[in-house]
Amino acid sequence: MIDVYLYSGFLGSGKTSLLLNSISQLKTAGRKPAVLMNEFGEIPVDSDSVAATGEVPLKELLSGCICCTGSEKTEAQLQALLEDYEDIDVILIETTGAAHPVEALDAVYSPLFSDRLRVKGIVTVADALRWVHREELSPRIHSLMLEQIRHAHIIALNKSDLVTESQLATISMELANLNTSAPIIQTVQGKLDFSFIEKTLAVEKQPQQPIISGKHLPLSSKVITFSNPVKKSDVEVWTAALPDTVYRMKGYIPIEGVKNPMLFQYAYGMVNWMPEYVKMPERVVVIGEGIDHIDWSS
Numbered sequence: 001m002i003d004v005y006l007y008s009g010f011l012g013s014g015k016t017s018l019l020l021n022s023i024s025q026l027k028t029a030g031r032k033p034a035v036l037m038n039e040f041g042e043i044p045v046d047s048d049s050v051a052a053t054g055e056v057p058l059k060e061l062l063s064g065c066i067c068c069t070g071s072e073k074t075e076a077q078l079q080a081l082l083e084d085y086e087d088i089d090v091i092l093i094e095t096t097g098a099a100h101p102v103e104a105l106d107a108v109y110s111p112l113f114s115d116r117l118r119v120k121g122i123v124t125v126a127d128a129l130r131w132v133h134r135e136e137l138s139p140r141i142h143s144l145m146l147e148q149i150r151h152a153h154i155i156a157l158n159k160s161d162l163v164t165e166s167q168l169a170t171i172s173m174e175l176a177n178l179n180t181s182a183p184i185i186q187t188v189q190g191k192l193d194f195s196f197i198e199k200t201l202a203v204e205k206q207p208q209q210p211i212i213s214g215k216h217l218p219l220s221s222k223v224i225t226f227s228n229p230v231k232k233s234d235v236e237v238w239t240a241a242l243p244d245t246v247y248r249m250k251g252y253i254p255i256e257g258v259k260n261p262m263l264f265q266y267a268y269g270m271v272n273w274m275p276e277y278v279k280m281p282e283r284v285v286v287i288g289e290g291i292d293h294i295d296w297s298s
């Protein structure tokens with residue numbers, strides 16, 4: 001049987017960081033992990049980073065619309081993963097930050113896989129800073145975030161470097177009130193011992209029923225292309241002026257004086273730049289509510 005772990009959590013909370021950490025720990029331990037990624041939006045930024053870790057079997061689901069990332073497609077990708085790679089012993093599934101974790105479980109519990117896959121549970125990544133300001137989210141998005149926490153078997157309280165010790169204590173208490181059974185572990189950059197995840201989820205978990213469905217969330221995504229190199233500082237001024245309903249941006253931006261477009265990440269007001277060693281397409285996916293009018297302007 002192949003063990004399956006689901007990584008859930010709000011847009012930009014640190015799921016990919018946790019996933020990359022888990023992959024490297026699993027590989028060091030001689031295990032053979034495979035990854036299934038569901039990305040909200042049309043640009044596989046997260047899967048690019050997994051591909052960069054080397055030979056990890058990977059399937060991805062891209063979609064610009066939440067209603068198209070249904071469980072049938074996840075099922076088909078899982079099947080393809082199992083057919084294409086024979087010696088996998090762990091599968092890590094990163095759900096889109098815009099999904100209810102239980103929707104992803106649906107596919108894994110398909111009768112197609114009942115003799116091959118053993119679902120271990122859901123690890124939800126909670127963004128500490130976002131949590132502090134959660135009241136600013138619209139009601140449906142707020143409740144999605146609560147659902148992701150309620151359905152967790154382990155909660156990684158990530159970005160703990162961005163809040164104070166006393167805020168961490170308050171957040172931990174609030175999370176524990178929402179989910180009384182999941183252990184809450186404070187993390188930075190998704191650094192969590194995979195052996196802890198494995199031990200904690202040693203007993204098989206049963207799926208719970210979803211309370212809300214991600215299908216009706218008011219989230220959308222759009223792609224912005226950059227035809228000419230721009231200044232980093234201009235991009236940062238631009239992001240600072242964006243409305244709070246832009247939850248997440250990621251992609252590649254051509255920067256003046258830099259050879260390849262840089263990896264650009266934006267989550268809850270924070271911008272992150274990383275150099276890229278290959279030339280990636282010069283575009284950024286924006287995820288949020290009411291974002292149609294958002295465009296690049298320097």
Ligand SMILES: Nc1nc2c(ncn2[C@@H]2O[C@H](COP(=O)(O)OP(=O)(O)OP(=O)(O)O)[C@@H](O)[C@H]2O)c(=O)[nH]1
Nearest residue numbers: 011012013014015016017097158159188189265272
């Ligand atoms: N300061 C800080 N930044 C973090 C931490 N973890 C992740 N980040 C940054 O937050 C951004 C989003 O991280 P990801 O790991 O890509 O988040 P994600 O949940 O996979 O994002 P989506 O898949 O788009 O929902 C990146 O710029 C990370 O570098 C952390 O603990 N502290």
